[in-house]
Amino acid sequence: MSKNEKQKIINIAVIAHVDAGKSTLVDAFLAQSGVFRENEAMTDCVMDSNDLERERGITIYSKNCSVMHGEYKINIVDTPGHADFSSEVERIIKTVDTVILLVDSSEGPMPQTRFVLQKSLEQGLNPILLINKIDKKDARIKEVVDEVYELFMELDANDAQLDFPILYGIARQGIVVRDPSEVTDLEVGEGESKVKKSAAGQNGLNIMPLFDTIIQHVEAYPDRREEPLQFQISALGYDDYIGRLGIGRVDRGTIHTAEQVAVTKEDGSVVMRKINQAFVYRGLKRVAVDEADCGDIVVVSGISDITIGETICDAQHPDPLPMIHIEDPTLSMNFMVNKSPFAGQVGKFVTSRHIKERLEKELEVNVGLLVEPLDTTDGFKVSGRGELHLSILIENMRREGYELAVSKPEVIMHRDEKGHKVEPVEEVVIEVPDEYSGTVISELNLRKGMMKSMSGRDGRSRLEYIVPTRSLLGYRSQFINETRGEGTMVRRFAGYEEYKGEIPKRANGVIIAQEEGTTSGYALNNISERATMFVDPGVKVYEGMIVGMNSRSEDMVVNPCKAKKVSNMRAAGSDESIKLSPPRVFSLEEALEFIADDELVEVTPGDIRLRKKLLKELDRRRSGR
Template identity: 45%
Template sequence: MQNIRNIAIIAHVDHGKTTLVDKILHSCQLFRDNQETGELILDNNDLERERGITIVSKNVSVNYKGVKINIIDTPGHADFGGEVERVLKMADGVLLLVDAFEGAMPQTRFVTQKALALGLKPIVVINKVDKENCRPEEVHESIFELFFNLEATEDQLDFPVIYGSSKQGWMSTDWNKPTEDIFPLLDAILEHIPSAPVSEGTLQMQITSLDYSSFVGRIAVGRVARGVIKENMPVSLVKRDGRIQKSRIKELYTFEGLGKIKAQEVKSGDICAVVGIEGFEIGDTIADFEKPEQLEVIHIDEPTMNMLFTINTSPFFGKEGKFVTSRHLRDRLYKEMEKNLALKVVETESPDSYLVYGRGILHLSVLIETMRREGYEIQVGQPQVIIKEVDGVKCEPVETLIVDVPGEVAGKVIELVTQKKGELLVMEPKGDLQHLEFEIPARGIIGLRNNVLTATAGEAIMAHRFKAYEPWKGTIPGRLNGVLVSMEKGQTTAYSIDKLQDRGRFFVDPGVDVYEGQIVGEHIRDNDLVVNIVKGKQLTNMRASGSDDNVRIAPAIKFSLEEAMEYIQNDEYIEVTPKSMRLRKIYLTENERKVNAKKFA
């Protein structure tokens, strides 16, 4: 056996996974003492740093007591499950990191289930035991129950537990006895995680992720499953559908610290990056030149939601973006499909529009946000769930929704969820909160988060995961209020916003350019209202005493991209450009909207 351990880190969002990896990197003295590294070293793209979440899985390695430990950081959100499913193939064990108060959250369960099914050995790390209201013993028991319910083997149920605080930089086998460092965790990895097996025979390596370099192009990353891979070696690339392409490896790299180092050869069990193979996709196998044998193709769960992506057709088209044509949009979406396995793009009857299928609102919004930062101008329609026919019955995706709220507002949350066809299954106290579990159609979750956060003054903690396809639950009421739509193109004035404040709440400030058909606010009633928001005050040279008071305007409501995606209805678009985001009607003039009203009924 060789001195390599491959380990994936699983955790729910915000449980301290990336912080723990930072501490491991520092403890193994990867950096010089005077080197500035910052925090959250692995969350290296802007979006990940801003949102504080991991979106793309990454590899690093450290050396500890002469053993190379390859660490694979995985995303915690179920929306990025496609990322997780493929990278677990590279690991021999998993580190399950849970918060000492919250315990195992629903999205941790999703990834844990995948890991246990692959037969990986778990080590449980109960983090944040320095928090006041932590309950490490209860969390330990709940994880044992979770593993039992997920049909873990006897060996997996006999898991070691390490307690600690990755923020303070210590780990220990007993939470009442803090240590000075995190070495007890690294010792547990060496002791309990099996070393990477050496498998003799002809070469087999599955490509499980992609890297990109502007110098050499696309780089294939994966773990060598069998045999040895060498520089300059002729190989066969076995595609997912069984076709075989002949190729040659130009350069080989292994992971060392945060970077890569060049290697002459890599033996089975280690993770490496391969340069020089053309036209590969994730899931393909790099195999022997003469006798290629394919590894089992990675199976990815199907998407549950789709959205229409189309080029920007608003009157402000092309003012802010660099890439605005349908060719740009098509090329970008197909390029994304190469590395984003859970994404699917389907062409529509219109050459300017594409249906993009994804795992959920967050999955699709990260793609939209990335595109807008790259300089694309696009419009997106209302997210739609994917409906299937199972044995002749119309079925839709149903999710398990978990909400933790203060007891006094639990009733409001139950009322909101049941309006959306949710069913309450569990209600029990959890610390000073009420723990609620529902089953709810995926359609019902769209737009629910805003309402729940408003009703609970922002105190609700919500998480959901896909359960199964179940028979159609009937119609769900959409947005309760209509919208205020601009009737003119021009610049908004404080005077007109002030005069219209009793009609609803506005999304735009004074002095902003708007166009006809743009949604500028929310109406107090359930119908849409067309308003003139650009009208100025009639100026005369007479002063009217008392009526020339300063206008007092309520602050405009600003949506995040996800909130806007949950807010719009099927006759509306979100216009997304590098600098701004606007809501608009698909048909801009009132006359066109009346003519086409039946389409959206």
């Protein structure tokens, strides 16, 4: 390619519901485009580089990579599928030329699918549909395609958008075909597949039909290099060595290293800044370049106060693009200094200054977050898009050595134009075996949910509800128990509706430790007759720590450290070995769901404990708790 000839660039985003195979499809793109050397080991879901992403099997942070196909450079954005990270998805859509809509051949379109597709259609993009996992035993390919057509029509897609190409694939084996019958000769299937899982394709089949469809379906970005620079920031990054990074697509012009530019702010003001370095993506690597052309996804350093939605322009021609609106937080919780008797025993960062610095660092890249100081000097009110959004932050802090106490999540209320109180509601899609559907319907009705539709097939019921976000706090654990782990529940933010009134709270009281000490099997055996325990024998506890759940509605103070009195008399049958049921162990999300308004979750690098806000029983009585 001659120096004056512009490189052909196409930017694509892979959008889908959680666990539909986005990251696996990106693996296949990378494996079949020569990004990896022959002797280089390739891990599954290579784009999910964060430890939490690997453990949970979800994409949390959107990331970029690029592949070459012939003379085309294809920038690929792997987007989060979970609704709590919708602010990430929304902005990414603005930087791409088309989206690959990935839909599971059995599940069909899910709530998050609807959300990301809606954002794509609003941007005027013409999607490509890829029905994934066509080797599933319960695949219903034809019905799912019909459901996607219906979804496009519901979302007011125009004629060009409705005329979308349809492909079929098995992303984990690196296969995409134009007709499902092309894979009938493969010995594929769920479970013990006879074909080795590989992103590099099988039996002469690969993902080339998808590459070809992208190039036929999308025109390369037009050559606008002669126009003045216009480059909107759609994502932020942070590098310990070079500081804050701005990421986005260059809409027009060319960006250069060490260039003086104008940055247009949200309030309409214009400030002059200097770009330090510019980077583009080659494969998975971020590579420094002297200049980057329009159409490419570029990372710039050197502008310490750059933020989402601001436009970097030619110094002589400041011409901003419309600001990107980031959706408001729906949920808040208090992050406070850990003041329990066990504070500081494990964590390295325990003061309010440490917590403040860590939250400020998070704000550098996590624009869906809002941090405000509390009236007291030892905590902060942190607001985000949902439980998962906030719990991921807490989990990351815990792993980095922070200790903190966290309050129960609270929904953020608003007032409408008439001054009426409104609250966030969520669209919930539930699939359960038919025998549990009555229990779930009854519970959601109690929680002020409104059923939208109910259908069923193969012994399973599919329920669609609109439910207040408040009602769903603490429901997931109960849902898993009521459906014996066989139900699935997915949710997404749907908007604001009129305040629904009082909602039933946790029915059970808790068991509270009376004193500091080490739990004994003898004491726990006596207590467990009327409670579900959260601790094993030999665990250190303190006064005010929650050690179990009462079978009744009131709280109960007990001594879990009480030992059996020692005497030289033995009673037949009473000294047999004690058999205790395994304690209930909470994950961070389950702990946040479980606690009541007068309780806290104590988060340390080693433990997650539940406690009362007021540790002493006398203080709780005086306050009426």
